Amino acid sequence: MGRRYLSLALLTEGASDQWFLVPLIDRQIAELALETPVGFDYSGVDVGECFTVAHRDLVVCEVTDLLCYYDIVMIHHDHNERGKVDAIRDRFPDDAHRIVALVPVRETEAWMLADPAALKEAAPARDTVWEVPHDVEKAADPKAVLRTALGGRRDAERDFGRLGQAVALEALRKVPAYRAWTAELRRAMERLRFL
Amino acid sequence: MITRIEIDGYKSFDDFALDLPPFTVLVGANASGKSNLLEAVDLLGQLIREPTSQTLVDHARRGGPKELFRRGPDGVPVGAMRIAAHVLVHGYAGYCHLRVEARVTYADPPDPLRVDTDVLNVHDHYGYDPDRIPPPLPDLNLGETGQLHCTEVPVQDAAYRRELAETSGNWRILEPSPKAMRVVSSTYDTAPLAEDGKNLGAVLGRIARGPEAWYDFRADAVALLPDLVDIAVAANAEWGQWDVWLQHRHEHRVPPGAASAGTLRILALLAAAHDPAHEGLLLIEEPENGLHPTRVPQLLSRLKARTSDPATLTSGDGRQIVITTHSPVALAAALEDAPDSVVFLDTVTRFGDGLPPRRLTRAREVADSGERGTFVTPLEVRKYLDPTGRYARGA
Numbered sequence: 001m002g003r004r005y006l007s008l009a010l011l012t013e014g015a016s017d018q019w020f021l022v023p024l025i026d027r028q029i030a031e032l033a034l035e036t037p038v039g040f041d042y043s044g045v046d047v048g049e050c051f052t053v054a055h056r057d058l059v060v061c062e063v064t065d066l067l068c069y070y071d072i073v074m075i076h077h078d079h080n081e082r083g084k085v086d087a088i089r090d091r092f093p094d095d096a097h098r099i100v101a102l103v104p105v106r107e108t109e110a111w112m113l114a115d116p117a118a119l120k121e122a123a124p125a126r127d128t129v130w131e132v133p134h135d136v137e138k139a140a141d142p143k144a145v146l147r148t149a150l151g152g153r154r155d156a157e158r159d160f161g162r163l164g165q166a167v168a169l170e171a172l173r174k175v176p177a178y179r180a181w182t183a184e185l186r187r188a189m190e191r192l193r194f195l
Numbered sequence: 196m197i198t199r200i201e202i203d204g205y206k207s208f209d210d211f212a213l214d215l216p217p218f219t220v221l222v223g224a225n226a227s228g229k230s231n232l233l234e235a236v237d238l239l240g241q242l243i244r245e246p247t248s249q250t251l252v253d254h255a256r257r258g259g260p261k262e263l264f265r266r267g268p269d270g271v272p273v274g275a276m277r278i279a280a281h282v283l284v285h286g287y288a289g290y291c292h293l294r295v296e297a298r299v300t301y302a303d304p305p306d307p308l309r310v311d312t313d314v315l316n317v318h319d320h321y322g323y324d325p326d327r328i329p330p331p332l333p334d335l336n337l338g339e340t341g342q343l344h345c346t347e348v349p350v351q352d353a354a355y356r357r358e359l360a361e362t363s364g365n366w367r368i369l370e371p372s373p374k375a376m377r378v379v380s381s382t383y384d385t386a387p388l389a390e391d392g393k394n395l396g397a398v399l400g401r402i403a404r405g406p407e408a409w410y411d412f413r414a415d416a417v418a419l420l421p422d423l424v425d426i427a428v429a430a431n432a433e434w435g436q437w438d439v440w441l442q443h444r445h446e447h448r449v450p451p452g453a454a455s456a457g458t459l460r461i462l463a464l465l466a467a468a469h470d471p472a473h474e475g476l477l478l479i480e481e482p483e484n485g486l487h488p489t490r491v492p493q494l495l496s497r498l499k500a501r502t503s504d505p506a507t508l509t510s511g512d513g514r515q516i517v518i519t520t521h522s523p524v525a526l527a528a529a530l531e532d533a534p535d536s537v538v539f540l541d542t543v544t545r546f547g548d549g550l551p552p553r554r555l556t557r558a559r560e561v562a563d564s565g566e567r568g569t570f571v572t573p574l575e576v577r578k579y580l581d582p583t584g585r586y587a588r589g590a
Binding site for chain 1: 541542543544545546547548552555557564566567568569572573574575577578
């Protein structure tokens with residue numbers, strides 16, 4: 001049997017979520033791949049053509065397309081929209097195991113707060129550790145906390161890409177919503193026999 | 196004409212193979228391996244003619260010879276790299292389909308690298324190993340033209356080595372530089388167009404000596420440069436140089452030194468494709484550079500029209516063109532005009548086999564369906580063609 005490719009698609013709520021999540025997902029896949037018994041080639045996650053805040057029918061149509069071309073389709077929502085992922089999954093009973101929910105508590109920015117060292121790199125002149133709650137899921141407004149932690153030098157979204165590269169996976173593993181996502185991703189990869 | 200290229204252990208290539216039609220458009224992001232592929236072909240040509248360690252010193256681009264070897268996850272260069280090509284070579288017995296392979300064995304500095312080249316006919320190469328499946332052969336019209344093919348009439352490999360060396364001398368990378376093209380050319384220059392185009396005047400002078408070739412060249416040039424109404428080339432005996440004048444509509448004629456960068460690039464690429472003395476394989480880096488987007492489809496179409504059909508070749512190397520591009524316009528044009536010519540290059544991360552992850556170049560073609568991950572999907576094509584459109588805005 002020839003070498004297998006793992007292909008992954010991502011639908012997010014907005015464009016800036018992708019800047020953080022795309023490098024993060026690729027790093028998480030690399031970590032999971034350490035356990036692969038068979039080996040596979042991976043070219044990186046591709047983002048789809050609509051946002052998950054679009055009309056349900058449009059998202060379903062997009063997911064239908066993506067399931068044709070990708071092994072796993074990840075759907076991102078903030079946690080108060082969690083039900084939307086399940087509703088979409090219900091529309092694809094045969095492929096539900098290939099749809100993975102990526103749902104940070106409150107907002108994606110909560111995951112950017114998980115690693116003080118990564119924040120320190122983005123705001124070297126500030127001592128950010130004291131400004132970020134130890135349990136990032138308890139931050140009522142992660143966007144505001146992140147903005148403060150980065151010192152407001154510039155639009156925080158400009159740092160999303162680098163934070164996606166730098167935030168330590170070990171730190172993220174302490175975040176329950178992150179663990180839930182990686183567990184679901186692992187199950188999907190196991191089911192597809194990549195792990 | 197190269198019908199297939201195989202690369203292993205060179206830069207990001209690992210057991211890589213690509214069948215090459217007469218016209219190929221390599222599409223891909225930055226650092227996806229497009230230029231490395233062109234440079235591998237160029238290096239193979241150099242090694243065929245001069246199989247020595249010094250050749251690697253002289254012709255390793257972007258870093259020294261050591262940087263050519265793909266490095267393992269531990270940073271150690273692989274033990275050997277291999278570049279092979281299947282080449283249609285014209286010789287005394289007609290066309291022969293040869294397989295040439297250059298193998299470079301790594302040695303720690305300061306020992307020299309060891310270079311071995313093997314030439315075999317393609318038929319024999321596959322005949323020796325029953326597990327190998329031969330790639331499809333070019334459709335050579337053997338009966339009517341009287342050409343011979345070594346799959347039917349064995350040709351001793353050594354008999355075609357000289358012709359192979361000559362052929363490989365016409366595998367050339369082109370990346371014309373406007374600054375270089377603004378200097379005058381010597382009338383004694385008989386070389387093909389230089390990589391930076393510095394002898395453009397000499398190539399134009401060569402084309403201008405054949406009335407039909409000159410007409411064809413100008414017809415292509417004005418199709419891309421509608422305001423250019425005439426090009427005049429004359430040998431200046433006193434200075435031993437070519438005088439070139441470009442006449443634009445309602446303007447005074449100007450020498451290349453005063454022409455726009457885009458104009459010179461179009462003239463250079465067309466001149467290389469029309470050069471009557473030098474056929475062969477043109478490896479063109481990003482021909483869209485400096486061009487108005489509306490001219491890119493026409494440029495690709497005109498270049499493609501200059502390539503040869505192996506089925507009707509009766510003599511010579513034939514013309515073959517490989518271009519690299521980032522341009523959505525070039526991709527759209529190629530998909531419209533010659534969809535089979537489009538090859539996407541990208542890098543994948545290889546996991547498993549008990550080794551740390553490593554990055555490798557792969558080639559994929561555009562398709563609507565197939566095994567997931569092995570082809571370029573309509574979604575990828577749409578995103579490439581419309582980077583600021585629906586995809587970027589979301590819905």
